[in-house]
Amino acid sequence: MNRKLRDLGERRLVEWIVRRLEECEGASLPPGDDAADMLFRGRLLVSCDMLAASTDIPPGMDLRDAGFKAITSATSDIAAKGGKPIAYLVSLMLPPELGLESFEDLWEGFEEAAKLYGGRIVGGDLNSGREIVVDVICIGEAGRTASRLGARPGDILAVTGEFGSQAAGLHALLAGRLEDPEARRVVERFSRPMARVREALELAKTSAVTASIDSSDGLAESLYQLSELNDVGFLIDDPPISAEAERYAEKFGVSLFDLVFYGGEEYELVLTLRSKLVEKAVKAVEGVGGRLIPIGRVIEEKLIKVRWADGWRMLERRGYQHF
Amino acid sequence: MNRKLRDLGERRLVEWIVRRLEECEGASLPPGDDAADMLFRGRLLVSCDMLAASTDIPPGMDLRDAGFKAITSATSDIAAKGGKPIAYLVSLMLPPELGLESFEDLWEGFEEAAKLYGGRIVGGDLNSGREIVVDVICIGEAGRTASRLGARPGDILAVTGEFGSQAAGLHALLAGRLEDPEARRVVERFSRPMARVREALELAKTSAVTASIDSSDGLAESLYQLSELNDVGFLIDDPPISAEAERYAEKFGVSLFDLVFYGGEEYELVLTLRSKLVEKAVKAVEGVGGRLIPIGRVIEEKLIKVRWADGWRMLERRGYQHF
Structure with missing residues (x-):
């Protein structure tokens, strides 16, 4: 009971992992060899996303959920470029005193998410260190990619879901609100964000998308990045507010505007669309059971304005900065 | 002067990195987009290698060398499978108090190595955390892969270089021996290990290789892994001893046997070869200016014996274990 990684030893831990790896179609190397391989023809996409316990796993968050989120985050970058995942590699740094059950939870989170998105975990790397660090590499494929570049004035701005519940969930976790039902709902959303793979694949078929990014750094930051790269601005007349976030904000007296725009780890797609093709998109x-919500439009003037309650507000740039 | 990452801020650090990224041939996404992309046709190889400052960067090691080694390590896994690198992604966790010049050193080490091996750095991820953690993802291609599986009794065991100077270099660094010329020579070797890409590509053409692995965890550990996976043993009658390591061991009274077999981070290929094709290989x-040194042969009995000085010794399994 309560065994730690140190008690198991590296060799047996690697064996445990290798037994659970899957083979990619067309692989000539067995799982656990020095590299993963596959036959591939077409447009290859590769993304990576690193998560560190001290920064990205708030106290009270289950490691299974952290594993799920790590896979989601790397997958979301593939979806934002119009692709779908094929394979994952997972690089891990783990403290030797980590409990074996915690490690199993983390790995099961990886597996659960990978299966959901249709990719296989085919390899990785294992190391020891002072805290848990997970780097997920996602290998995907796309027919035609969607870049961050391409938004033009007159395009419609749209997102694949409502915003605010992720930030509310983090707020609730940090405040230790685990009993309240409103809080529990947003914590659940925070723990299991979804990458929008099906949506991205359908959108790619429509030719409607002119620019695409995901909202992993928060909606405001995504909009600022699109604005800077494309030298355009946005008028948002119908901000995408999650009803759960609204109830949480009201009940606990936090700013709903901040929850919607300055959260993060919400893996919605933020897209600009040719206006004529919006309905089709x-x-x-x-x-495919998803949602695409027009929230405003692209303008020439390089500013971002949001219609909020009693009038128009300028959206400031203040997202999370690592440094 | 002496500015830190915290003073620069994440956005400007990302800009600095993105300016230095290169595009892959056939890319449709600009550098710095959410994922890297390329057109690809053939056998794709992917490896990743994580390095943590607390475990893998000994005091006194230059960050430029650490960057060089991180790229080398991921590249070596590709070479060991018979492939060559095309592109790299680099995931970084960095402490905010890291000096900007140190960061530049690290990055220049990545660039120097990538250029040497013929790959491009096309993307990555950036995070903050308690220590420096680098995860290098190498995307490569191979005609036919060389697996760890396939060694048969009667095959010849060979390596692409001599052993011991890496371990001696680490020993010298940890002992703070920076003045002594013998010590300085092995420290230099430790700081700049080479992945055997050219050698691997030539070997792939000969059809001589039956099993292949690199020696990143030490020669003994590589041999044990080949032994276990292939259910064979090895007789090593001509152990591959580096002359530099021999001089260092004599001068400072450390075990040469240990330096040769239980070092690590020596990125030589450890290969079994069809006996009839050894000369050709x-x-x-x-x-291509490399070396391939036959050191022994594959036997049926599952044990590893080494001819050393006055007789035969059994090689024990005791390599570095993370946990």
Whole structure:
């Protein structure tokens, strides 16, 4: 009971992991060899996303959820470029005193998410260190990619879901609100964010998307990045507010505006669309059970304005900065 | 002067990095987009290698060398499978108090190595945390892969260089021996290990290789892994001793046997070869300025014996274990 990684030893831990690795179609190397391989033809996408316990796993967050989120985050970068995941590699740094059950939770989170998104975990690397650090590498494929570049004045701004519940969930976790039902709902959303792979694949077929990014650094930061790169601005007349976040904000007296715009780790797609093809795109996404919500439009003037309650507000740039 | 990452801020650090990223041939996404992309056709190889300051960067080691070694390590896994690198992604965790010049050193080490091996740094991820953690992802290609599986009794065991100077270099660094010329020579070797890409590509053409692994965890550990996976043993009658390591061991009274077999971070290839094709393989590797040194042979009995000084010794399994 309560065994630690140190008690198991590296060799047996590697064996445990290798037994659970899967083979990619067309692989000539067995799972656990020095590199993963596959036959591939087409447009290859590769993303990586690193998560460190001290920064990205708030106290009270389950390691299974952290594993799920790590896979989601790397997958979201692939979806934002119009692709779908094929394979994952996972690089791990783990403290020797980590409990074996905690490690199993983390790994099961990886597996659960990978399966959901249709990719296989085919390899990785294992190290010891002072805290848990997870780097997920996602290998995907796309027909045609969607870049961050390409938004033009007159395009419609749209997102694949409502915002605020992730930030509310983090707020609730940090405040230790685990009993309240409103709080529990947003904590659940925070723990299990979804990458929008199906939506991205349907959108790619419509030719509607002119620019695409995910909202992992918060909606405001994503909008500022699109604004800078494309030298345009945005008028948001219908901000995408999550009803759960609204109830949480009201109940606990936090700023709903901040929850919606300055959260993060919300893996929605933030897209600009050719105005003539918006209806087609909305229907295409609904066809796979998703949502595509027009929230405003692209303007020439390089500023971002939001209609909020009693009038228009300028959206400031203040997102999370690592340094 | 002496500015820190915290003073620069994340956005400007990302800009600095993105300016230095290169595009892959056939890329449709600009450097710095959410994922890297390329057109690809053939056998794709992917490896990753994580390095943590507390475990893998001994005091006194230059960050430029650490960067060089991180790229080398991921590249070596590709070479060991018979491939060559095309592109790298680099995931970084950095403490905010890291000096900007130190960061530049680290990055220049990445660039120097990537250029040497013929790959481009096309993307990555940036995070803050308690120590420096680098995860290098190497994307490569191979015609036919060389697996760890396939060694048969009667095959010849060979390596692409001599052993011991890496371990001696680490020993010298940890002992703070920076003045002594013998010590300085092995420290230099420790700081700049080379992945055997050219050698691997030539070997792939000869069809001589039956099993292949690199020696990143030490020669003994590589041999044990080949032994276990292939259910064979090895007789090593000509152990591959580096002359520098021999001089260092004599001068400072450390075990040469340990330096040769229980070091690590020596990125030589450890190969088994069809006996009839050994000569051809040796010549092929010499043709690109490399070396292929037969050191023994594969036997049926599952044990590893080494001829050393006055007789035969059994090689024990005791390599570095993270946990």
